[in-house]
Amino acid sequence: MRIAVLSGKGGTGKTLVTVNLAAVSKESVYIDCDVEEPNGHLFFKPEGVHEEEVSVKIPEVDDELCNGCRKCVDFCNFNALARIQNKLIIFDDVCHSCGGCVLVCPEKALAEKEKVIGRIQKGVSDQVSIYTGILNPGEASGVPIVKKLLAEGDSEIAKPIFIDCPPGSACITMESIKDADYCILVAEPTLFGVHNLNMVYELVRLLERPFGVVLNKCLEEENPAEKFCLEKDIKILGRIPFENELGILNSDAEIVANKSNRYRKIFSSLLDAVIKEVSHAATSDS
């Protein structure tokens, strides 16, 4: 069972929800796909951390063999190649690692070389396996790291897998939820929050993923995000209150469900609601 947690912007509570769901699930897997700013490990403080580099393949030219036919330049949809002053220039950042230029080169002047773009870390915290993706600063895309993280996490598919997604609704978020059995959208109770909720709402509908919403930072007053859910007939999975105690524990990198019975109850009921929805989604699928 793969559960992805996402939101239209950072700071809505994706990590709070993902970390605490994994913690109350006991035996589970937590995957941090927010590779530009992974912070789930701060809560879990994993032990026995093992690290692996993630590389992509980019072309490399042999100037002696290149005859300037430009087949590679014309082929590349991303325009990662240019031929200037009888020399081929390759723009690594623009390259999407498709390998097409190497295939079309009639002179076999192009070969692929590995370029390290980041790394993944695996560790254990109590009964939770922790996977963290880290993209090197300045790299254009973390998608290859997310692919690697999710493939590694699948080795533990017997346990519930909780995926902490990158903020927003761009390619890297799409990659993170692609194979999710269920998506949890975390929303803030503001008009801006509704705008961001709508972004991920449109995304999960586009990708036809079953989903529900968690209303975070709930106050007594009117909640525009709740109103949005009611209007769109979206399942509300749970509510997390806007409280000092929770804020302080969370900013001290504590897992709130492990620190307070009240919070444990909130996340346990949220987990129950999610599991119920997942089994429901599975039945309606078949």
Add this chain to the structure above:
Amino acid sequence: MKIAIPVDEKTLESNVCLSFGRAPYFLIYDVETKESTFIDNSAAASTGGAGIKAAQMIVDNKAGALLTPRLGANAAGVLEPAEVKIYKTTAASAKENIEAFAAGKLSLLDETHAGFRGRGSN
């Protein structure tokens, strides 16, 4: 020498296009013969790397100088090794900039922006 200018329309009076890579057309102007040619920018609709492809076109059309309001780092990475001089436009229309260039009143573009590097497409 030929100079290249990104333009919005196929006339000498056209405004200079604010984007280099995504400009609809390029004016190739021969300073000696005063002949103008307009070429369609096939890079304008690219998913990514428009600046690189557009810069390749400028080089292939044998322009010795480019007059542009802005330029991305990748496009500069193509034009610089090709020894295309890059000047910053000062007026709205292509014609006025050609006159300013001929009078030696344009200065070299001293900075490039980071560009968009295919973001939103990967």
